[in-house]
Structures are given as structure tokens and as C-alpha cells.
Amino acid sequence: xxDPVATYPRIVAVVDTPTxxxxxxxxxxTPVEGVDEQAVxxxxxxxxxxxxxxxxxxxxxxxxxSLGEQQFAVHPDxxxxxxxxxDEASAVAAPATPAVDxxxxxxxxxxxxxxxxxxxxxxxxxxxxxxxPVGPATMGWQAVVRRLTAGLVSxxxxxxxxAHRSAIERVQRSLRGPRTVVVINPKxxxxxxxxxxxxxxxFGTHRGGSTLAWDNNETRGTLGWRAQPxxxxxxxxxxxxxxxxxxxxxxxxxxxLDNYTRLQGSTQFDVLASDEDAAASSTIDAAAFNExxxxxxxxxxxxxVDTGNNMRASNWEAAVAAADQLVIVSTVRxxxxxxxxxLVDGLTxxxxxxxxxxxxxxxxxxxxxxxxxxxxxxxxxxxxxxxxVLDVPHDPALVDGGTLNFDALSxxxxxxxxxxxxxxxxxx
Numbered sequence: 001x002x003d004p005v006a007t008y009p010r011i012v013a014v015v016d017t018p019t020x021x022x023x024x025x026x027x028x029x030t031p032v033e034g035v036d037e038q039a040v041x042x043x044x045x046x047x048x049x050x051x052x053x054x055x056x057x058x059x060x061x062x063x064x065x066s067l068g069e070q071q072f073a074v075h076p077d078x079x080x081x082x083x084x085x086x087d088e089a090s091a092v093a094a095p096a097t098p099a100v101d102x103x104x105x106x107x108x109x110x111x112x113x114x115x116x117x118x119x120x121x122x123x124x125x126x127x128x129x130x131x132x133p134v135g136p137a138t139m140g141w142q143a144v145v146r147r148l149t150a151g152l153v154s155x156x157x158x159x160x161x162x163a164h165r166s167a168i169e170r171v172q173r174s175l176r177g178p179r180t181v182v183v184i185n186p187k188x189x190x191x192x193x194x195x196x197x198x199x200x201x202x203f204g205t206h207r208g209g210s211t212l213a214w215d216n217n218e219t220r221g222t223l224g225w226r227a228q229p230x231x232x233x234x235x236x237x238x239x240x241x242x243x244x245x246x247x248x249x250x251x252x253x254x255x256x257l258d259n260y261t262r263l264q265g266s267t268q269f270d271v272l273a274s275d276e277d278a279a280a281s282s283t284i285d286a287a288a289f290n291e292x293x294x295x296x297x298x299x300x301x302x303x304x305v306d307t308g309n310n311m312r313a314s315n316w317e318a319a320v321a322a323a324d325q326l327v328i329v330s331t332v333r334x335x336x337x338x339x340x341x342x343l344v345d346g347l348t349x350x351x352x353x354x355x356x357x358x359x360x361x362x363x364x365x366x367x368x369x370x371x372x373x374x375x376x377x378x379x380x381x382x383x384x385x386x387x388x389v390l391d392v393p394h395d396p397a398l399v400d401g402g403t404l405n406f407d408a409l410s411x412x413x414x415x416x417x418x419x420x421x422x423x424x425x426x427x428x
Contacts, residue, residue, distance in 0.1 A: 015065035167422035182323035187339035196306035204269030215274040224273025230262035286314035
């Protein structure tokens with residue numbers, strides 16, 4: 001059987017002393033040092049993983065050390081799988097064992113005609129292209145060295161920069177149609193609205209628009225208050241009232257949605273607020289959500305839905321049913337985390353176990369230093385229930401709960417939310 005792990009590039013790691021070795025990638029050798037053999041192996045693993053991230057596929061690693069020669073498949077997420085070393089000469093010389101449905105050896109096999117052979121197509125030719133070369137470093141000391149030497153010395157981009165580029169590519173990948181991300185936690189103050197805005201801002205920034213952040217509270221939510229203001233105060237209730245004009249496919253125009261949504265400037269996403277009239281009695285129910293969702297999905301590629309705190313509300317249940325990806329958010333606090341755990345139990349009881357398993361859990365630090373014991377408990381609990389658990393840092397720019405200014409966030413916060421958004425995009 002053909003090994004599914006590509007042999008390009010050729011990567012050989014040699015550990016020849018307890019504190020040193022080399023990694024050779026297509027003939028380019030890099031020395032590796034560490035305080036002990038374990039540290040050397042860890043450094044080798046980091047270098048090879050960076051190559052897998054760059055190529056966006058598993059790579060084959062051949063190791064030579066005191067244990068002899070071994071081969072592994074190293075995946076972009078760092079996973080290593082042992083591969084069987086095959087003696088090709090023996091494989092060629094040894095007779096193949098016939099399959100159960102093959103004719104006996106005495107019956108000569110009919111020669112394959114040209115018509116039976118698979119004809120290579122344009123797709124096959126395009127897939128045979130080598131991966132695009134890695135661009136020069138633009139971050140860290142590597143970029144400084146490149147600038148100071150006018151490009152004469154151009155170090156390879158750091159592992160951090162390669163992971164950053166990979167995350168952007170994952171956010172930008174084409175989708176199979178409009179996709180809906182639903183942010184949930186039935187407790188107020190759980191970071192839902194902030195998460196909705198930052199997910200939409202990251203999608204919008206890197207995908208170039210066609211992203212909507214939608215406040216699906218059955219009455220009043222705060223997404224509209226946290227968003228950049230618009231010249232109007234229209235909300236989902238107003239759009240629902242005028243929805244017929246957008247269901248006329250011959251005359252509906254995306255630009256007319258500007259009278260109902262609020263454009264968020266350079267982050268290139270729109271906000272659809274929930275009802276903000278304290279005296280109003282209208283609400284959004286499941287039928288209204290489904291009508292709005294069907295129409296909005298014709299105009300937006302990615303819809304990020306902020307939800308209320310009532311799991312029993314029909315529009316809350318309709319949003320979960322429509323979700324292509326659930327995002328469970330919680331601050332690293334006992335009460336908020338308990339609410340998230342209770343939420344998972346409820347979703348499972350309601351038949352959404354598959355969506356829970358594919359969900360992404362986001363843990364937001366409520367202070368500069370979160371409770372480390374609670375942090376570990378939360379990772380252990382939600383790692384066993386959901387597809388991924390990611391941390392986002394405390395950021396003073398988010399504390400006051402006012403209008404979100406994406407540019408005011410720290411570089412650490414923006415990078416953390418880029419990694420969260422990329423992980424969410426993996427599920428779309």
C-alpha cells in the first residue's frame with residue numbers, strides 16, 4: 001500500500017550526542033542543541049512541526065539516534081505517528097500475496113488496456129505542483145535581521161509567524177456556502193457579546209467583508225450598544241417588518257441592508273442589533289429567527305450569532321438548530337464555568353450531542369492572572385466534551401464594556417482571537 005505521507009521535503013534528524021544533533025531539510029542542515037537529549041528532541045520536533053505547518057500537510061521525518069533509524073509522520077498540529085520502515089528491494093523481490101477475489105497464480109492476468117488505465121487530468125497536474133515557497137520573515141528578530149542586511153541575510157520565519165500565517169489562511173479558506181456560528185452561555189457576563197464582536201471582526205478583517213454579527217436576544221441585547229454607531233437605530237425587528245422587500249430576488253440589493261445593519265469600519269463586518277426600545281413589546285421568536293436567517297444567508301458568507309440567556313426561548317433553540325459551529329464561552333470563574341457545564345448537559349439532553357462534540361470552547365481570563373487551578377479544571381472538563389479549548393487573555397480595552405475598538409486591543413489579544421477564529425473556521 002502506498003504511504004500517504006509525502007516524501008517531499010526530505011527531513012532527517014540525527015541525535016549524535018546527549019546535548020546535540022542536526023536537522024536536515026532537503027539538504028539544508030541546522031544544528032540543534034539542548035541541555036539534555038529530551039530538550040534536543042523537543043527542538044527537533046518544533047522545527048519539523050513548523051515545516052508541516054508551512055506545507056499544511058503531514059511530513060515524513062527520519063530519525064537516527066541510539067535507537068536506530070525510525071520514521072514518523074509529523075502533522076501540522078504536532079502529532080507524531082510511527083511509520084513502518086519498508087525494505088524496498090525486498091518488497092520488489094517478494095511475490096505479492098493475492099487478494100481473496102484475485103484469480104489463482106496459474107491464471108495469467110489480462111493486460112491492462114490504455115482505456116482501462118486512469119487518464120491523468122488537469123486536476124492531477126495542478127495537484128502535482130510543489131508547495132509555494134515561504135515568503136520572507138516579517139515578524140520578530142528574523143525580520144529585523146532581514147531589514148538591517150537589506151535581505152542579504154534572510155532567516156526563516158519563526159514558528160510563531162508560520163502559525164500566524166497558517167491561521168489567516170484557515171480563516172480565509174473558501175466555504176461550501178453561507179455558514180452560521182452561534183455563541184452561547186446562559187449566564188450574563190460570560191463574554192458572549194465580546195466573543196461575537198471579536199470573531200466577526202477577525203472574520204471580516206481577513207475575509208474582506210460579507211460577515212454579520214447578529215444579536216439574537218428575544219428582547220433587548222447589548223451587541224448594538226457595543227458596536228460602532230450608525231446613522232439609524234433600526235434593529236432586527238425593523239428588518240423583520242420589511243423583510244418582504246429582500247425576498248424579492250429580482251429587486252433585492254445588499255446595499256439596502258445598510259438601513260438596518262451597522263457597518264463596523266475597517267474591520268469590515270456588519271452588526272444587526274436586537275430591539276433597543278424599552279417601551280416596545282415585540283419579540284423575536286423561532287419563526288422570526290428562521291425567516292431572518294434564511295434571508296440574511298443570501299447576503300452574508302459568515303453569520304456570527306450572539307444569544308440571550310434563556311435556553312428555553314424558541315429563538316435561542318432555533319439558533320442552535322441552525323448553527324454550523326457552536327462556540328461555548330466562559331470567563332475563568334466558578335459561576336460562569338458552572339453555567340457553561342450546565343449548558344453542555346442541557347444541549348446533550350436535547351439531542352445536540354454531535355454539535356457539542358464539534359464545538360469550540362473559549363476561556364476568557366477575567367484578570368491579568370486567572371486562577372490556575374480552576375483554569376486546569378476547565379481545560380480538563382471541556383477538552384473531554386468539545387473539539388478544542390482555547391484561552392484568550394484579559395485586555396484592559398475590553399473592561400469598560402463600551403464600544404469595541406479593535407485597534408485598541410493588544411497584539412496578544414488580537415493574535416489569541418485570530419487563533420480562536422481559525423479553529424472555528426476549521427469546523428465550517
